[in-house]
Amino acid sequence: MDSKLIKEQEIKRNINNAFRSAEVTVVRRRRISVRFRAGILPAFISYLKEYMGFVHLVMISCVDWLEDNQFELVYHLWSYEEHIHAMIKIRLDRDNAQIKSLSSLWPHAETYEREIHEMFGVDFEGHPGLTDLILEDWSDLPPMRRDFDTRAFVAETFEWRKGREDAQDVRQTISARYGETIPEFKKDK
Amino acid sequence: MAALLTKEKETTLYLGPQHPGITGNMMVELKLTGDTIQRAKTHVGYLHRAFEKLMEERLWMQCFPIVCRICVPEPDPNEENLARAIEEIEGREVPERAQYIRVLMLELARITAYLMWMGGQSGSMGLYTMPQWSIGDRDYILDLFEELTGGRVYHMYIWAGGVRRDLPVGFKDRVRKVMDYIESRLVDYDRLLFENAIFLKRAQGIGIIDKEKALEWGVVGPPLRGCGIAHDVRKDEPYEVYDQLDFELITHEGNDVYSRAMVRRKEIEQSIHIIRQVLDKMPSGPIHNPGPNPLKWKVPAGDAYVRTESARGEFGYYVVSDGSLKPRRVHVRGPAYVHGIALLEHLLQGANVADVSFIMNSLGTCPPEIER
Amino acid sequence: MSIKGTLLPFSALKFLGKKPHTVRYPYQKKKTAERYRGFHYNDIEECIGCGTCATICQNEAIDMIQIEGIEAKKGDSGLRPRVDNGRCCWCGLCVEMCPTGSLSLTDQYLHTSSDPESYLLVPGVDHPEFAEHLSFVKDDEVRLLDLARVPMKELDPQERVKSFAEVVVGYMQEEARREATRCIDCGICVTACPDHMHIPEYIGAIADADDELALKYIYDNNPMPEMCGKVCTRQCETVCAIGHLGEPIAIRWLKRYATEQFPDPAAVLNPTIAPANGKKVGIVGAGPAGLSAGYYLALRGFDVTIYEALPKAGGMTFAGIPKYRFPMDSLDKQIGYMEKIGVKIKYNTRVGKDITFQEIRKNNDATFIGIGFHVPYKLGISGEDLQNSIQAIEFLRTINLGGNVYVGKKAVVIGGGNVAIDAARVARRLGAEVTILYRRRVQDMPADWEEIEAAEDEGVEIIPQGIPLEIIGEDGKVKAVKYGMAEMVPDPRGGRPRPKLIEGNEHIMETDTIIGAIGQEADYSFLPEDLKEELKIERGRVVVNEFKQTSIPDVFAGGDNVNRTMDAISAIADGVKAVEGITHYLMDE
Incomplete structure (x- = not known):
């Protein structure tokens, strides 16, 4: 197994030589994952693009880790030369989610950043225009945030069809029929 | 007269959201002088169904019937990607027969997508016989899908651990028959479209992608191979059993609508070739490696990015699990997200209004996968 | 523009003469594929x-x-x-x-x-x-539901007959999680549980790796879950939804798993005991019914005293169930917990002998009768009074109390219920060759099928459709049993098929002991004459209302001497219900 990961290990070494603070993990063959800090991201990414062959910006993902009060931005890069996929993971403070835009490196980064801005509320410094992409006149919480309640939104926005009010919950029907009172305990976990 | 033309004022044209030849709705805002496009801007948002958000509210198993809707003409890469991403996080093995069946599905889907594209590409230049033919022929493959999966367009067939049903008796023969038929039709397609003088005139030299910048702009799939650059996920990062199948990458020089069309045209043959190999090589054995009860199925915490070569290029899923019953995040990368916005806006600069749909089609623009 | 490229498209004209293959006239409805997904x-x-x-x-x-x-x-x-x-x-x-x-x-x-x-x-x-x-339709090859039960490890049959060590090993944590994960949380099981335990909830908690939560759900209406986890008749499993196409969820073993995780239930449950309400309740019999009533009454602030004839509590679960199924430690743990929260148990106190029932009634505001069925039915054949012709229920009690019983080299057990199987397996452990003689077919045996299988694994021979006719003696001791073979005939009243003796098909089997196990009844001799009149008893069972209240308002009853299912979980359910009745009776003015 290890012998097959020579290329991956070499990239890890190279990255660490250039950026000591990058936490590089070889996930598996053709996958490396890098934890990095937001501050000098453009320099790091541009190093990967210009010197390490990660030319292809696959996409930029955002994951809301509400319980940590953080957003995680994941920059997916692909090296056509080495056939290796790198995931660059950056954690941002949810209350002050700001990071530098990569739109000067890749034209389509602009689109991804626009979407993340409107869906999560992350601010991209230096972006040419963080205008609406998919949404229109949206004033609510950015909807892809975990604390945006889809059900509540649907209940407010749409009308439920009539004629299904007689639906019953099986478990409750059974417990009512047999006089069983299901206690409510506070879950520890 | 000449003086008038040079002083022409810039006008704005909102093209769309209905378009000839593409599935789904999107609008391009064009700044024109005469019928020459100075600047273009893509506006999406007509098809946003928030599938990614909906999946966060659903059990893992319940995500499978959703993802196929992300792309109507070719839903299967979605199912395959979601399944494979989960399998990677879980470390779940997929039986070899199931992997072969998945490749069969993906390649059949590729042909249907190309047939659909042929209809759209021809339709956008006013050649309406082609869509009637190709959509009609596509139905023969949909018949196969119906027989195998129970559904014609949305198959909901590939799921974590394998596939849902084994091949019915005699199915392989029927696949071969349909493949022979499609192959025999290629001559007709060539005569009507690919060798058609009007098509050549319209397609050559139109929508030129700068070859030097293609990789950097995130061009993938037939548009990339239409720049003579040989990259294909099936070869770059083989998934399922593609590394056990024999096929050569198809490229075409020219960087234009025509070269992209020719890549697709030849890839129909390539897919037929792959499908025949799959039918020959498919081993017997189980088709599903079951996981836990779907109502209590927790995928271990972790993340995975997986990619498939769809008919439009690299289709990818980034799946994040926090170890609970529902996904933390499913992020879908459709190739049209890049092709249909940044790249299209770029290619339309200087193009003629009449070529907008034509170029859009050649890039495989698919609004439902942009918005998800 | 090339000429060729201009002319080629016109080749499409040849299709003008071809028949279309998509539209059929007159209209025909499309024949769908075999797996089509419609309504x-x-x-x-x-x-x-x-x-x-x-x-x-x-x-x-x-x-x-x-x-x-x-x-x-x-x-x-x-x-x-x-x-x-x-x-x-x-x-x-x-x-x-x-x-x-x-x-x-x-x-x-x-x-x-x-x-x-x-x-x-x-x-x-x-x-x-x-x-x-x-x-x-459903596919037998590809399934989403896990239909196979996580197997339960047991001691090897050859090993287990050598001692009274517990046969069932119990699930390890990983096994329990896996088994619990199979559950679909539908709650159908609750319809069959006499006590209506919160089964989906505690199984869900086990699947979620929250065993403490599971224990809380379990103790909500069952104070003897460790016993139930080992020996319950588990009617829940017979109706389990998964059991329709596969093996039911091992509800009993999961309960056992949860209870076994905690040596001291009190530490997890940390029950709130209501302040004393000044009302006293006396309970006759420390079986599952009496103990359950006592436990929940004590939690509600009642002053509870249980009177037990034997030196240990548990009733039939102590005296009747062999220790290889329900070890003494488990019982002690549960009784210890109950006493800890304030249930008083007076051992070696036989009501009617050591204390009168009237005295209990006088000293308490309400009384609960949970005496169980401890008096065996007689076989009603000649030779029954010979030496070494014994009753299973007494045999098991003596063994569980640490006494000795002679079984000899060969024992014949008569009956097909759980008591018969218990007696047979105990006799095996005492070194005897054992044969069970049962009137009907094996599939008619009321005993738990797992118990029957376990007995067979341990070398117990079962002779079905064999009716004992006479016990043959020699020197006043059992020598052999004569039995006749029966054929099954339909019941004219529509019940289960009945055995009918086949003329002339009689056999004699030599044996050292005969163990009768054809059923038990209650002993109401402790009741004073006037109460025997007043307390409504029908066919050996005390008649009660929904809240287990008898015809005497301050007297409640539950357990085998009340219900027809006659198992521990039904007794517990009676006890739990009686708590409602007693509370209602004493506290609502």
């Missing part, structure tokens, strides 16, 4: 209303509703699915998940109407003719 069909009789289809439906298109003509019963919620075909996407996950296999998709797909109501279909009720059109 639903539900076999209403097979369906148990578990609601799994509604749970898995990612469109929330399925409602569970009441249907005319479908009654809720044991193992059936009485509800049936109704599909909103305006929401359904025909993914068929409901079919894949249906634990009974009653739900299918059909090849029917046409419906158009401007009336939204018409899209609400109850499969199987609306369009019953779809039964002839089944198309996408």
Whole structure:
């Protein structure tokens, strides 16, 4: 197994030589994952693009880790030369989610950043225009945030069809029929 | 007269959201002088169904019937990607027969997508016989899908651990028959479209992608191979059993609508070739490696990015699990997200209004996968 | 522009003369593929209303509703699915998940109407003719539900007959989680549990790796779960939804697992005991019924005293159940916990002898009778009084109290219930060759099938359809048993088939002991004469109302001497119910 990961290990070494603070993990063959800090991201990414062959910006993902009060931005890069996929993971403070835009490196980064801005509320410094992409006149919480309640939104926005009010919950029907009172305990976990 | 033309004022044209030849709705805002496009801007948002958000509210198993809707003409890469991403996080093995069946599905889907594209590409230049033919022929493959999966367009067939049903008796023969038929039709397609003088005139030299910048702009799939650059996920990062199948990458020089069309045209043959190999090589054995009860199925915490070569290029899923019953995040990368916005806006600069749909089609623009 | 490229497209003209292959005139409805996913069909009789289809439906298109003509019963919620075909996407996950296999998709797909109501279909009720059109049905090869139970490890039969060591090993943590994960949380099991324990909730907690929560759910209405986890008759498992196509969830073993995780239940439960309310309750018999009543009464602030004739509490679960099924430590742990929260048990106190029933009634505000069935039925054949002709119930009690009983080299047990199997397996452990003689067929035996199998594994021989006719003695001791073979004839009253002796087919089997195990009854001799009149007893059972109140308002009763199911969990259920009755009787003015 290890012998097959020579290329991956070499990239890890190279990255660490250039950026000591990058936490590089070889996930598996053709996958490396890098934890990095937001501050000098453009320099790091541009190093990967210009010197390490990660030319292809696959996409930029955002994951809301509400319980940590953080957003995680994941920059997916692909090296056509080495056939290796790198995931660059950056954690941002949810209350002050700001990071530098990569739109000067890749034209389509602009689109991804626009979407993340409107869906999560992350601010991209230096972006040419963080205008609406998919949404229109949206004033609510950015909807892809975990604390945006889809059900509540649907209940407010749409009308439920009539004629299904007689639906019953099986478990409750059974417990009512047999006089069983299901206690409510506070879950520890 | 000449003086008038040079002083022409810039006008704005909102093209769309209905378009000839593409599935789904999107609008391009064009700044024109005469019928020459100075600047273009893509506006999406007509098809946003928030599938990614909906999946966060659903059990893992319940995500499978959703993802196929992300792309109507070719839903299967979605199912395959979601399944494979989960399998990677879980470390779940997929039986070899199931992997072969998945490749069969993906390649059949590729042909249907190309047939659909042929209809759209021809339709956008006013050649309406082609869509009637190709959509009609596509139905023969949909018949196969119906027989195998129970559904014609949305198959909901590939799921974590394998596939849902084994091949019915005699199915392989029927696949071969349909493949022979499609192959025999290629001559007709060539005569009507690919060798058609009007098509050549319209397609050559139109929508030129700068070859030097293609990789950097995130061009993938037939548009990339239409720049003579040989990259294909099936070869770059083989998934399922593609590394056990024999096929050569198809490229075409020219960087234009025509070269992209020719890549697709030849890839129909390539897919037929792959499908025949799959039918020959498919081993017997189980088709599903079951996981836990779907109502209590927790995928271990972790993340995975997986990619498939769809008919439009690299289709990818980034799946994040926090170890609970529902996904933390499913992020879908459709190739049209890049092709249909940044790249299209770029290619339309200087193009003629009449070529907008034509170029859009050649890039495989698919609004439902942009918005998800 | 090339000439060739201009002319070639015209070759399409040749299709003008060809027959189209898509449109047929006159119109023919398309023949769908064999697996086509169209409208639903539900076999209403097979369906148990578990609601799994509604749970898995990612469109929330399925409602569970009441249907005319479908009654809720044991193992059936009485509800049936109704599909909103305006929401359904025909993914068929409901079919894949249906634990009974009653739900299918059909090849029917046409419906158009401007009336939204018409899209609400109850499969199987609306369009019953779809039964002839089944198309996408469950697949035996590919399943989403896990139908195979995580196997329970047991001691090797050869080893276990050498001692009274516990036979069942119990689940390890990982095994329990895996088994609990199979559960679909439908709650159908609750319909069959006499005590209506919160089964889906505690199994869910085990699956979620929260064993403490599981224990809390379990103790909510069962104070002797460790005993139930080992020896319950588990009627829940007989109706388990998963059991329709596969092996039911091991509900009993999961309960056992949860209780075994905690040496001191009090530490986890940390029960709140209500302040003393000044009311006293006296309980006759420290069996499951009396203990359950006592435990929950004590939690509610009642002053509870239980009178027990034996030196240990547990009733039949102590005296009747062999230790290889229910070890003494487990029992001690549970009784210890009850005493800890304030239940007083007076041991070696036989009511009617050491204290009169009237005295208990006088000293308490309410009384509960949970005396059980401890007096065996006689076989009613000659030779029954010979030496070494014994009764299973007394045999088991003596052994459990640490005494000795002679079984000799060969013992014949008569009967087919759990007591008979227990006696047979105990006799095996005492070194005897054992034969069970049973009037009916093996499948008719009321004993738990797992117990029957375990007995056979341990070398117990079963002679079904054998009716004992006479016990033959020599020197006043048992020498042999004469029995006749029977054939099964239909019961004229429509009951289960009855055994009928076959003339002339008689056998004699030599044996050292005969152990009778054909049933027990209650001993009401402790009741004073006047009360015997006043207390309504029918066919050996005290008559009670819903709250286990007898014909004497301050006297309540429960357990084997009240219910017909005659098992520990029914006794516990009686005790729990009586707590409601007693509270109501004493506290509501």
